[in-house]
Amino acid sequence: MKLLWFFISLSAIAMGAEYSVIVSKKAPFSTLSVQQIREIFLQKRHTIGDQKMIPVNLVGQDEVRFAFESAVLGMDRNRLNTYWIKQHFQGITPPITQPSVESIRAFIQNVEGSIGYIPSSMVDGGVKVVYEF
Amino acid sequence: MERGSMRARSAGILLTMGIAAYGDPYVLGQGLHVNDMVNIGGYFSSEFEAKGGEKSVTVDDVAVMAYGEINPMFSYLAELEAVGFYRKNIGNGDERGDQTFHVERFYGDMWLSDAYNIRFGKQLTPIGYWTREPINVLRDTSSNPLYSLLLFPKFLTGIDINGYIPSMEGTKYHLFGQNNSDFDDEYINIPNTHFFGLSIEREISSDFNGGGSIGEYITASNQRTRFLQANGKYDDSRWQVMGEALCAKSEYADRQDGYTLSGYLQGMYRYTPEHAVVGRFEHFNDHHSRYADTIGVVGYSYRPWYPVSIKGEYQWHSMNRENRALFSFSVLF
Numbered sequence: 046m047k048l049l050w051f052f053i054s055l056s057a058i059a060m061g062a063e064y065s066v067i068v069s070k071k072a073p074f075s076t077l078s079v080q081q082i083r084e085i086f087l088q089k090r091h092t093i094g095d096q097k098m099i100p101v102n103l104v105g106q107d108e109v110r111f112a113f114e115s116a117v118l119g120m121d122r123n124r125l126n127t128y129w130i131k132q133h134f135q136g137i138t139p140p141i142t143q144p145s146v147e148s149i150r151a152f153i154q155n156v157e158g159s160i161g162y163i164p165s166s167m168v169d170g171g172v173k174v175v176y177e178f
Numbered sequence: 179m180e181r182g183s184m185r186a187r188s189a190g191i192l193l194t195m196g197i198a199a200y201g202d203p204y205v206l207g208q209g210l211h212v213n214d215m216v217n218i219g220g221y222f223s224s225e226f227e228a229k230g231g232e233k234s235v236t237v238d239d240v241a242v243m244a245y246g247e248i249n250p251m252f253s254y255l256a257e258l259e260a261v262g263f264y265r266k267n268i269g270n271g272d273e274r275g276d277q278t279f280h281v282e283r284f285y286g287d288m289w290l291s292d293a294y295n296i297r298f299g300k301q302l303t304p305i306g307y308w309t310r311e312p313i314n315v316l317r318d319t320s321s322n323p324l325y326s327l328l329l330f331p332k333f334l335t336g337i338d339i340n341g342y343i344p345s346m347e348g349t350k351y352h353l354f355g356q357n358n359s360d361f362d363d364e365y366i367n368i369p370n371t372h373f374f375g376l377s378i379e380r381e382i383s384s385d386f387n388g389g390g391s392i393g394e395y396i397t398a399s400n401q402r403t404r405f406l407q408a409n410g411k412y413d414d415s416r417w418q419v420m421g422e423a424l425c426a427k428s429e430y431a432d433r434q435d436g437y438t439l440s441g442y443l444q445g446m447y448r449y450t451p452e453h454a455v456v457g458r459f460e461h462f463n464d465h466h467s468r469y470a471d472t473i474g475v476v477g478y479s480y481r482p483w484y485p486v487s488i489k490g491e492y493q494w495h496s497m498n499r500e501n502r503a504l505f506s507f508s509v510l511f
Contacts, residue, residue, distance in 0.1 A: 080347055083384070090292050090342065097250070119384035123451040124415050127484050130207040130510060131316055133219055136245035137254040138211065 062177030064112055065165045068151070070173050072096060077175040082096050083118050085160060087128065088137050100140035101149055101161040109146060113162045116178040207485025207510045215246040216368040222263075223314035223508035230499065233268040237275075239313060239508075241282060251289055257282040259372065270294070280365035283333075294343040300335045300361040304352035304377050305391045306409040306422045315487045315508035318418075319477045324462040329424050330405060331368045331395055335361040348381040359398070372396040385414045403428040418446040428466060436466025446479075454479045456491070472496040485510040 060108040086100045103110040143149045145154035149161040209219035218312020220242040241259035259282040264275035285299030308326035336356030343349045355374035360366045370474045388410040405426040423441030442460035458475040477491030
């Protein structure tokens with residue numbers, strides 16, 4: 046896992062960040078730490094400042110989602126599945142999903158407080174980048 | 179709702195309500211998501227035990243649960259469980275069982291901010307690891323350490339104010355209190371009338387976390403106990419090492435004092451996501467009752483899918499008559 050992180054970090058430095066974590070343009074903050082994003086997507090934390098956050102995952106087995114889980118959440122799919130099964134016992138459900146990166150971008154443009162991830166090449170003026178990986 | 183125990187019919191109603199409104203596809207281990215207000219799940223475990231010359235088979239836990247968000251501020255969880263559902267002594271053929279369902283958890287959450295959430299009702303005591311993941315299928319050994327059974331009430335019927343401590347990234351607190359009897363006096367390890375404490379937990383990295391607690395409770399037999407507890411866990415995808423320790427001072431109804439010390443260290447190596455070997459070393463010493471035991475456990479865990487758990491273990495006790503082999507099968511729905 047640590048080796049994978051190392052290579053992902055090296056790639057990001059060498060080629061520029063491949064993916065971006067995005068929020069609505071109206072969000073009252075401009076950057077987030079990995080720890081903050083991780084806590085939001087693991088449903089441990091629900092706000093940034095006074096802003097209630099709505100994490101949005103890409104559905105299924107997409108490489109963008111795998112990259113996010115590995116680089117930002119620091120968990121592989123097995124470990125993440127285990128985490129959500131344990132959370133089910135605690136009465137906590139995983140984030141909502143969207144079927145494509147296009148729909149994630151559209152959702153985030155239109156729903157204040159939502160947060161998701163897309164390829165950096167898809168970032169446009171309708172969303173704000175708060176973290177790159 | 180009748181206070182205390184409930185019959186199996188209540189559990190059936192809980193399940194039927196959900197299935198009638200079934201919505202999303204079901205995923206084993208993640209419950210039946212009907213809508214944001216209703217998610218339904220359950221679990222069961224069965225166990226085979228060989229101790230001395232005795233062998234027995236038990237269907238130990240059968241439980242159903244429902245939870246959901248009423249609105250962005252309020253959520254709830256309800257769980258009914260029957261313990262010792264069915265037991266058969268293989269040697270003499272004796273059969274017994276108790277199909278009475280008890281209220282395992284029944285609470286609401288009022289979320290005000292990440293720093294201030296109020297949980298009220300019957301809930302798991304927010305101390306350490308074992309107490310908060312008490313069911314067989316979520317554990318990596320069939321047995322519990324004595325630490326989790328004998329030292330403090332595993333349920334709280336009261337209020338837990340909890341949240342992240344502002345300006346301390348990754349650090350959570352729980353300030354909890356109970357000033358009444360348990361919701362179900364028959365269904366708690368230590369019946370008590372008074373229980374309060376403070377628990378702190380810190381996530382140092384995605385692999386490592388730790389915490390500690392301090393608290394006091396008064397049992398139904400008027401024993402006052404104050405305790406100090408600490409826990410730590412390292413968990414990457416392959417290795418897991420966890421430990422908890424507790425020191426308690428009790429004042430008994432006859433005015434005598436006594437100390438109890440207990441702790442365990444458990445290591446697990448997952449050589450595939452499905453297969454793991456587990457070892458645990460535990461020490462327990464209650465100076466007042468003069469009950470002391472040192473326990474070594476070696477076990478094997480096989481999970482064809484994570485919510486399906488097949489485990490076997492052997493326990494060595496310093497009190498030799500307690501040595502035993504355990505095998506269990508459990509599923510989370």
